[in-house]
Amino acid sequence: MDGTVSQILGFPDELSVGLGYIGIENYGMFQEFDAVFEELSPKNMSSPSTQFATSRRMGIYEPVHQISMWAEPFRGNSSPNTAVSTIQGDAKLDKSEDTSQGTIGPLENHDQEANKPSDKVLRRLAQNREAARKSRLRKKAYIQQLETSRLKLTQVEQELERARQQGVYIGGALDTSHLGLSGTVNSGIATFEMEYGHWVEEQNRQNHELRTALQAHVSDIELRILVDSGINHYCDLFRMKGAAAKADVFYLMSGMWKTSAERFFLWIGGFRPSELLKVLMPQLEPLSEQQLLDVGNLQQSSQQAEDALSQGMLKLQQTLAETLASDPVGEDSYMSQMATAMGKLEALVSFVNQADHLRQQTLLQMSRILTIHQAARGLLVLGDFFHRFRALSSLWAARPREPA
Amino acid sequence: MEKVMRVASEKGVVIFSRSSCCMCYAVKILFHELGVNPMVHELDQDPEEKEMERALSRMGCNAPVPAVFIGGKLVGSTNEVMSLHLSGSLVPLIKSYQTLT
Numbered sequence: 298m299d300g301t302v303s304q305i306l307g308f309p310d311e312l313s314v315g316l317g318y319i320g321i322e323n324y325g326m327f328q329e330f331d332a333v334f335e336e337l338s339p340k341n342m343s344s345p346s347t348q349f350a351t352s353r354r355m356g357i358y359e360p361v362h363q364i365s366m367w368a369e370p371f372r373g374n375s376s377p378n379t380a381v382s383t384i385q386g387d388a389k390l391d392k393s394e395d396t397s398q399g400t401i402g403p404l405e406n407h408d409q410e411a412n413k414p415s416d417k418v419l420r421r422l423a424q425n426r427e428a429a430r431k432s433r434l435r436k437k438a439y440i441q442q443l444e445t446s447r448l449k450l451t452q453v454e455q456e457l458e459r460a461r462q463q464g465v466y467i468g469g470a471l472d473t474s475h476l477g478l479s480g481t482v483n484s485g486i487a488t489f490e491m492e493y494g495h496w497v498e499e500q501n502r503q504n505h506e507l508r509t510a511l512q513a514h515v516s517d518i519e520l521r522i523l524v525d526s527g528i529n530h531y532c533d534l535f536r537m538k539g540a541a542a543k544a545d546v547f548y549l550m551s552g553m554w555k556t557s558a559e560r561f562f563l564w565i566g567g568f569r570p571s572e573l574l575k576v577l578m579p580q581l582e583p584l585s586e587q588q589l590l591d592v593g594n595l596q597q598s599s600q601q602a603e604d605a606l607s608q609g610m611l612k613l614q615q616t617l618a619e620t621l622a623s624d625p626v627g628e629d630s631y632m633s634q635m636a637t638a639m640g641k642l643e644a645l646v647s648f649v650n651q652a653d654h655l656r657q658q659t660l661l662q663m664s665r666i667l668t669i670h671q672a673a674r675g676l677l678v679l680g681d682f683f684h685r686f687r688a689l690s691s692l693w694a695a696r697p698r699e700p701a
Numbered sequence: 702m703e704k705v706m707r708v709a710s711e712k713g714v715v716i717f718s719r720s721s722c723c724m725c726y727a728v729k730i731l732f733h734e735l736g737v738n739p740m741v742h743e744l745d746q747d748p749e750e751k752e753m754e755r756a757l758s759r760m761g762c763n764a765p766v767p768a769v770f771i772g773g774k775l776v777g778s779t780n781e782v783m784s785l786h787l788s789g790s791l792v793p794l795i796k797s798y799q800t801l802t
Contacts, residue, residue, distance in 0.1 A: 591789075598786050601734045609727025616723065640721070647724055647764075651779055658787040 485544025492537050493554055496530070497687070503527055504680035507673055520673045524664065527676040531660055535653045538566065542649045546642070549649055556690030559683075565606060565652035570659035571599040573679065577663070580678045581671050591666045599659050606655070610648055617641045702756030704749055709770035713798030714739035717757060717768040720746065724779055725767040731782070735792065736799040739769075771795060 414422075507523055542549050552560040552567075562568055574596045584592065620638045625631040664672050709715045714732060718725035720743045732739045744750045744766060757765035762778050769776045771794050776782060785791040 594789050595787060598789065598791075601731060602783050602786055604734065605727045605731035608730045609723045612726045613723040616721070637721075641723075644723055647779075648727075651724070651727075651783065654780060654783060655787070658784055662787050 483545050483548075485541060486548050489537055489541040489544070490554060493534075496534055496537070499530060500680060501684065503530060504677060504684065507677045507680070511673060511677065517669045520669050524669060524672045524676060527680075528660060528664055532657060535657050538653055539650060542566070542646050546645045546649055550645065556687045557693060558686045558690040564603070565610065566649045567652060567656060569603055570656050571596050571603060573682075574599065574659065574663075576682055577675050577678055581667065581675055584671075588666055592663070595659065595662050595666065599655060602655055606648060606651055613641060613644055613648070702752060705753050705756045705760075706773070708742050709775070710773040712740040713737075713772060714795060715770040716741045717744060717753070717762075717766055717770075718742065719744050719766050722766050724764075728767045728769065728779055728782055731786070732795070735786075735795060737795050738800055771798075 503523070503526060507527070510519060510523055538549060541554075548554070549566045552563040555563070559568075562572070574592065578592065578596075617638060620634060620641060623634065625634045663675060667675060705717070708717075714737050716725060716729055716732075716739045718729070718741050725741070729739060729741055744753055747753060754765050757768045760768075760775055762768040762775075764778050767778060767782075769778070769782050776785065776794070782791065785794070
């Protein structure tokens with residue numbers, strides 16, 4: 298009884314065959330199929346009962362005014378009746394019931410009195426049927442495509458909204474810089490972006506758990522579990538970044554996967570460990586004498602290691618510029634120049650890896666120096682710090698701009 | 702390999718390097734910052750480059766440069782040096798070799 302589009306479109310070929318037999322001789326019918334689909338769109342469906350009353354007899358749910366067109370003098374043969382009766386749907390063709398209705402009647406009457414159809418007419422009928430069938434299938438496929446696209450669009454919009462709220466930079470996914478020469482998206486980077494989105498969500502969840510636990514003054518054993526999870530979560534990030542560096546080191550170095558405010562602090566693909574220690578220290582007091590000494594040493598060591606890596610990067614820039622600046626003579630020379638330059642770019646991957654290694658080692662050393670309670674607080678402080686950066690980036694992106 | 706071990710013992714801190722390797726340069730800078738003047742042996746300027754490379758790889762250095770020896774003993778590559786330094790264990794190793802102030 299429900300004359301929805303999908304139900305109608307769900308009818309298989311029996312319907313099309315049936316319809317094909319019902320007086321389709323008029324070439325204009327093909328355009329009418331488009332009109333049928335027009336009619337079947339939700340906006341045109343008013344009260345199903347009045348519209349479809351007659352059509353129930355045929356087992357086909359069509360608008361009434363279309364039926365009359367099909368009730369043309371039927372040319373044909375006895376088999377259509379069986380074809381029509383095989384149509385899916387609840388109403389079968391009820392010959393006995395049908396008397397004065399101008400729809401089915403002609404079918405049966407003409408069955409008896411019709412002239413023998415010529416070959417030409419039969420062939421034309423068959424062709425019409427086929428064309429009409431193809432037209433219906435095309436329409437069906439198109440509508441299904443539209444439905445799928447609409448769903449996809451809704452999904453993407455939802456993801457966008459979610460990510461905006463987290464302050465993740467969305468433009469990175471559409472950044473053509475990680476499209477390969479063939480124009481396909483770098484799957485390693487696409488994977489990283491997706492995983493990073495999940496990583497941030499998990500980070501926020503863990504942070505919330507830490508805060509709750511600290512406020513509730515849970516035992517050290519419970520805290521240790523949370524701290525270990527937190528450290529492992531960061532190690533996951535470094536692992537993900539390692540894979541991404543192999544896929545596209547420039548993407549990682551650009552910090553496009555981070556929010557805008559975070560990018561301001563970018564040092565070889567992330568935060569400087571020594572800077573993070575400066576953020577942590579005041580929040581971890583009171584520290585013992587030994588702890589103060591150890592953290593101080595850690596900060597200094599990290600700074601020295603960072604400086605060494607920075608200088609290595611500068612050297613890399615210098616040598617790359619020198620490589621490209623010289624004017625190669627001959628094609629071999631050009632090739633070898635490019636090969637050298639490519640080798641330099643490869644070295645970037647190892648610098649990013651070393652920078653992440655520094656971050657990881659700093660984290661591990663801190664967990665060694667601090668008590669479990671301090672470590673839990675430390676992770677919370679870090680988590681909040683990063684979260685505020687992301688929030689700041691969102692605010693910045695949403696700020697009202699002066700019209701040009 | 703003999704040559705590697707011989708060179709490694711020539712000075713307190715020895716870095717096997719390649720002149721084009723910027724990570725080797727970074728490690729050298731770190732030692733300078735710690736007051737040490739390491740001996741840098743450029744493999745690409747050594748006629749026995751390939752054999753020395755193979756020897757270093759066999760000893761566990763993947764890259765195989767930079768390969769850092771302290772007191773004639775292999776410490777490792779960049780990873781190992783950085784880890785040691787952050788844990789505070791590198792400075793004690795090089796104490797006797799600190800010359801620069």
